[in-house]
Each structure stands twice: as structure tokens, then as C-alpha cells.
Amino acid sequence: MNNTESEQKLEQVLHQALKGLPPRRAPRTLESRVLESLAQRASLHWWRVSFANWPVGARVAFVLICAALVAATILGGVSAYLGDRSLNEAAALVLGWVHPLLAVMSSAGGLVSLLVRVIPPVWLYGALGLGVLLYVTLFGLGAAAYRTLYLQSSSAGDGL
Amino acid sequence: MRAYQDMVFSTAARLAGNDTQAEDIAQEVFIRAYEHFSDLRGSVTAGGWLKTVTTNLTLNYLSRYRKRWRLFSEMRSTSEDSDTDGPELDWEVPDTILADLSAEQRSAIVEAALKQLPDHQRLPLVLYHFEELSYQEIADRLNVSLTKIKTDIRRARAALLPLLQDCGGARDTLDG
Numbered sequence: 001m002n003n004t005e006s007e008q009k010l011e012q013v014l015h016q017a018l019k020g021l022p023p024r025r026a027p028r029t030l031e032s033r034v035l036e037s038l039a040q041r042a043s044l045h046w047w048r049v050s051f052a053n054w055p056v057g058a059r060v061a062f063v064l065i066c067a068a069l070v071a072a073t074i075l076g077g078v079s080a081y082l083g084d085r086s087l088n089e090a091a092a093l094v095l096g097w098v099h100p101l102l103a104v105m106s107s108a109g110g111l112v113s114l115l116v117r118v119i120p121p122v123w124l125y126g127a128l129g130l131g132v133l134l135y136v137t138l139f140g141l142g143a144a145a146y147r148t149l150y151l152q153s154s155s156a157g158d159g160l
Numbered sequence: 161m162r163a164y165q166d167m168v169f170s171t172a173a174r175l176a177g178n179d180t181q182a183e184d185i186a187q188e189v190f191i192r193a194y195e196h197f198s199d200l201r202g203s204v205t206a207g208g209w210l211k212t213v214t215t216n217l218t219l220n221y222l223s224r225y226r227k228r229w230r231l232f233s234e235m236r237s238t239s240e241d242s243d244t245d246g247p248e249l250d251w252e253v254p255d256t257i258l259a260d261l262s263a264e265q266r267s268a269i270v271e272a273a274l275k276q277l278p279d280h281q282r283l284p285l286v287l288y289h290f291e292e293l294s295y296q297e298i299a300d301r302l303n304v305s306l307t308k309i310k311t312d313i314r315r316a317r318a319a320l321l322p323l324l325q326d327c328g329g330a331r332d333t334l335d336g
Contacts, residue, residue: 023166024169
């Protein structure tokens with residue numbers, strides 16, 4: 001019998017063995033857990049459950065109040081900002097913030113390039129290497145901890 | 161709930177390979193069923209609905225809680241999976257497995273053996289043999305390639321057979 005035939009036979013034999021299995025008995029605690037959880041949910045006030053389960057009136061009122069607040073905030077902000085200025089003046093004020101921001105970013109870029117020029121390249125490569133080494137070390141520690149703590153404990157708990 | 165709790169728990173336990181997680185998932189399934197009680201009450205498709213929700217919730221649960229560990233747990237298996245031909249079966253496949261046992265005994269042995277398989281082998285195997293999904297459907301559900309699904313299922317069967325035979329042998333020894 002070649003390998004393909006063996007695999008086909010194995011599939012059939014296993015399927016036969018697995019298919020007719022009765023369902024496992026659920027733990028006795030399951031029903032009480034579900035009922036307890038449902039009772040706990042039922043005892044919550046309506047505003048503590050998800051929005052979809054709020055009473056229709058409360059949902060409509062909530063949406064209307066939120067919309068009114070958003071509208072009031074936008075209108076209030078715009079009118080306070082504009083005052084009696086024209087639209088051009090307002091635009092100029094907004095754009096006025098852009099120039100200092102660009103200046104700050106340009107200064108930061110200059111500072112970085114200055115540091116790169118001043119610091120010897122060996123130091124930069126060393127720092128880069130150290131960063132990579134720390135990353136690999138932490139990754140290795142995480143993998144070792146997972147294999148040691150998590151895998152062993154789960155396989156011990158699930159063993160035959 | 162009593163009519164379906166064994167089916168829901170079994171489905172979750174076989175897929176998750178962990179009874180504690182299966183109980184959490186089953187609890188969530190029945191809470192969702194309660195939220196859809198008006199649709200499900202008296203429906204002939206309630207069992208199918210519960211099974212589908214259980215399968216989906218279990219797969220979501222496993223992908224959510226185990227994705228972060230996949231890199232570590234499958235670090236070794238990734239290189240092993242590179243060959244797509246799979247291992248040779250170097251033993252004779254019997255005509256039947258555990259046929260002389262009662263359904264309860266077979267169930268206990270199979271459940272215990274399934275727990276010994278790694279997730280990436282147990283999940284497609286259970287979906288194929290218990291949930292009767294096709295290879296393509298399993299690949300779509302698990303978001304992996306069709307080739308990998310076929311390889312994983314083949315390897316799961318090859319790993320399961322000696323586990324079942326060992327358990328059968330141990331039972332014979334105990335009985336004798």
C-alpha cells in the first residue's frame with residue numbers, strides 16, 4: 001500500500017471513529033453561570049447596558065442632546081473666533097499659526113542634522129547596534145518565558 | 161438550554177482544546193441566544209444557529225487570545241511546514257480504531273488525544289471531521305492557504321492515530 005492509499009485509508013478510519021462520537025457532557029456549573037450572568041445583566045440600570053438596549057425615548061433624546069451640543073459648540077466657537085472680523089481676517093489668523101509651526105519643525109530638523117554631524121559615526125552605529133541587541137534580547141526572553149511558563153503549564157493541564 | 165448545552169460545550173471544547181475556555185465560550189453563546197430568544201423560540205434552526213455561533217465565537221476567541229503567541233508557538237513549526245509533501249506514514253493503518261469500545265469510552269479517549277494536538281492541527285482537523293467543512297471552507301475560515309490546511313490536517317491525522325492506539329492499548333492493559 002503506497003503513501004496516498006494509506007492516507008486515504010487513515011482519513012476514512014479516523015472519520016469513522018470521530019463522526020459517531022456523542023457530545024461531551026457540559027459542566028454542571030454552566031447553566032448556573034449563564035443564569036447568574038443573565039440575572040446580573042437584568043439587574044443593571046438601563047443606562048449601564050449597551051446603547052442598543054436603551055429605551056427608544058432615551059436613545060432619541062440622547063442623540064438629539066448630543067447633536068445640539070455639537071452644533072452649539074461649533075457655532076459658539078466660530079462666532080467667538082470671528083467676532084466682528086471678516087472671513088479674510090479669520091483665515092489670516094488661522095494661517096498665522098502655520099508659520100511658527102513650520103519654523104519649529106525646521107529648527108528640530110536642523111538640530112538633528114547638527115547632532116548627526118557632531119557625533120562620531122562610530123557612536124551612532126554603536127547606539128544602533130545596542131538598540132538591536134536589546135530588542136533581540138527582549139524578544140528571546142519573551143519567547144523563552146512563553147515556552148517555559150505558558151506552554152508547559154497548558155500542556156500539563158491538558159495532558160491525557 | 162438543557163437540550164443544547166452538551167452540543168455547544170462539545171463544539172467549543174473540541175475546537176479550543178481547553179475545557180475552561182470552552183465553558184466561557186458556551187456561556188457567551190447562551191447569553192447571545194437569550195438576546196435573540198424571540199427569533200430562536202420554536203425555531204427548527206435553533207441548533208444550527210447555536211452551532212454556528214459557537215464555532216464563530218471559538219475561532220474569534222482563539223484568534224484574539226492566541227494571535228499574540230502565534231509567532232512564538234509556531235516558531236519551530238513554520239520551518240517544518242515548508243515542505244508540503246508531509247510525513248510518510250511508516251506504520252500500517254488499521255481497519256478500525258477503538259471500534260470495540262463504548263461510545264463514552266471512545267469519546268473520552270478522542271477528546272484527550274485531541275487536546276494533545278497543537279492548535280494549528282487540531283482546529284482544521286475538528287472543522288473537517290466534526291463540523292464537516294471542506295478544505296477550502298476551512299482555509300477561508302482560518303485565513304490560511306489551502307495547501308497549509310491540507311498539510312496540517314494530514315499531519316494531525318498522522319499524529320492522532322498513534323495517540324488513539326496508545327490510549328486503546330493502555331485501556332486494554334487496564335482492562336486486562
